Amino acid sequence: MRSLLAFAWLNVQLAWRNLWRNYRRTLIMLAAIVLGAWSMIFMASLARGMVTQMVRDGLRALPGHVQIHHPEYREDPTVVNSMPPLSSELRSSLESESVVAWTSRVRVPAVITSERDTRGVTLVGIDPERERLLSFVADDLAEGRFLEGSDDKGLIVGRKLLERLETDLGKRVVVMSQDPENDVAERGFRIVGVFDSDLAVFEEGFVFAGEAIVQQMLRIGEQASEIAIIGDDYRDAERLAADVAVAAGGELQVEPWMELDPMLQTMMGLLDAFILVFVVIIFMALSFGLVNTLVMAVFERTREIGLMLALGVAPRSIVAQVIVECVLLLLVGLAVGNLLAWLTVSALSDGIDISMVAEGMADYGVGSVITPRLGLRDLAIANLTVLILGFLASLSPALRASRLEPVKALSES
Amino acid sequence: MASVSAAESTPVVGSPEVTVECVDVCKTYRQGDLEVVGLDHVSLTIEKGEFVSLSAPSGGGKTTLLNTIGGLDPPDSGRITVAGTRVDGLGKAERARLRLEKIGFVFQAYNLIPVLTARENVEFVMQVQGVATATRRDRASAVLAQVGLDGLGDRRPTQMSGGQQQRVAVARAIASEPAIVLADEPTANLDSSSSQQLMELFVELNESLGSTFVIATHDLQVMGYTRRQVRLLDGRIVGDGPPETASHS
């Protein structure tokens, strides 16, 4: 065991010194590996940042990690499919520790009319105190004030909608919908607040009013359209949903965000694949140089490899030397590349404003500021992939070296 | 070896005094359609502590014989025993093991690993053998002193003269105390004074340590240093006895 360690150490020593024999070639190769590692990791963190942002925005716009609805509501999101007031069992489950915040909302299609124009929107009745904890409207309020209670008579609209309606803060608008009996339900609101959003659809399509006021307007008593819940971590939503579902009983539909917005879920899955593909492609580009470097290194050392074999060094140990040399080269390159990527990502921690180059992105649910995110998982994927592929790439030159005939190799001039 | 039947055993085989025994060793090289004789029914016994030169004109089979004895090149037929181990018929890996454990090599040129220092080169074989660090260090120091390279242990091969490099190679060859040291024209790349010094070193090591040396050469001066000269011609032994040229007293 000790002699095995000593022998491994000998191979590392030999490989390391051999690397610096042709230091120019090694430095060029290192530069390529550093650049490759940097670009894989930086690209991965950009993509990761983008998708994380999308998920966050998506969750906030829905919002909630888990939502509870009347079973028909998602098919037909109208007032008819409202939920009865909370059962005491469900309420106590919502007060449990795994729930960070929850709120109930009334959410119905409606028409909003100003003096100038009329648009279709989604009217959301919220409890501002609770909503503040999980939705973005309060944070992103650009002008005016937020609602002050469930019975606040004001209305909050997005800036885009305000422009479309050619109205303004403080002006009155009329919101019209249907009650459960299909009778017109309408009400006048004063616009008290304006919000901005990264998501154009959201800014244009959603208006917020006090929940009690909307319930009154729709004549639905204490019924609501949805309960939104936030847990500790959006990735644990499925477990949270399962817990809540037990308390909700069979009458209600409880879903985690992955089911509410399968698109987001798919994006996250695709991202992993994307990062892996990207890493592999960059490695392919690198591998030509890498294999070439190793083949050259072995070729230049034909005689001393012959010597070692002649002295009785086992061929597999020659294989090990070449592989170790390759892995050392990669390790040094990766270390520097990782460091540079980390520095780059840190320097960009305030986000990169891509609105100049990607104005249309907002329409697809992508924010105009991307904050690169260095995930351990992505780091591991990139580094391990490079090491594993590098190991595989070094096999052929390594095996070739080990199969040299000692007598012939020694006498090579 | 002890249990060989009486009919087959010859008195010398397996005797601790016999280091190398070749019986009817043949080796033919094929170059395309051409068959070239390397060794032609060579039989030879070398005892422990002997100092033998192997002489032949170029192409006479010196290298071939050393390589078959040393397990670098398997013979086509015949029997070779080195320090009690049958060499013919060994597989590639077993031959590598034999070379590592039993044989010291000194080649004509390119003996040293360029990225290792003199001391590390001397330690190399022991290190591959798995000799403990401390033992290895002590042994390398002792051997370096023996070959007269006391203060040069930290030099890389490129920082040493050809003669010094060959001394390092000799030091490496004897460091692991092999059964036999095979040297294939070790002086061929040296000037005559370095060559003399190297031969004197061989003589000294042979006398003081009792190391067994076989040195292939076509240099009359070199042969003069040895105590026994085996002469080859076209792969056949044509003479075996005290060196013909006694230029050395």
Ligand SMILES: Nc1ncnc2c1ncn2[C@@H]1O[C@H](COP(=O)(O)OP(=O)(O)OP(=O)(O)O)[C@@H](O)[C@H]1O
């Ligand atoms: N690998 C080989 N392939 C073909 N022929 C070979 C090979 N090695 C040796 N020979 C031939 O075998 C014969 C003996 O060669 P060997 O190298 O043993 O001679 P040598 O005495 O060492 O000569 P030199 O003084 O030139 O080193 C020569 O005719 C040589 O051409």
Ligand SMILES: [Mg+2]
């Ligand atoms: Mg020769």
